[in-house]
Amino acid sequence: MKVEVLGSGCKKCNTLAELVAERAQALQLEIELEKVSDMATILEYGVMSTPAIVINGEVKVSGGAPTAAEIDALLQSH
Incomplete structure (x- = not known):
């Protein structure tokens, strides 16, 4: 599964990318x-x-940082 975190490189965007990686690892x-x-x-x-x-080319979340539980749900739905 290809996951892209779009952002300017700000702290919020970098933190989101780290959280996505952590959640994917936790979910194996x-x-x-x-x-x-x-x-x-x-x-x-x-x-x-x-x-x-963006997951597999489809925008799933825009304009905010989802919670860990929301990220889990997004990742598990693919």
Whole structure:
């Protein structure tokens, strides 16, 4: 599963990427995690507010950081 965390590289975006990695490991899920900070790429997804989470090319969360439980649900649904 490919998971992208979109953001400018701010503390909130970096923290979200770390949390996604931690939750995937806790759930024993193999993911390919990529942090995307290129604004052109972010806009291609139609994301206007970061941080955002994209799973397998589909925007799942935009404009805020979900809780650990919400991340678990997102990861387990794929």
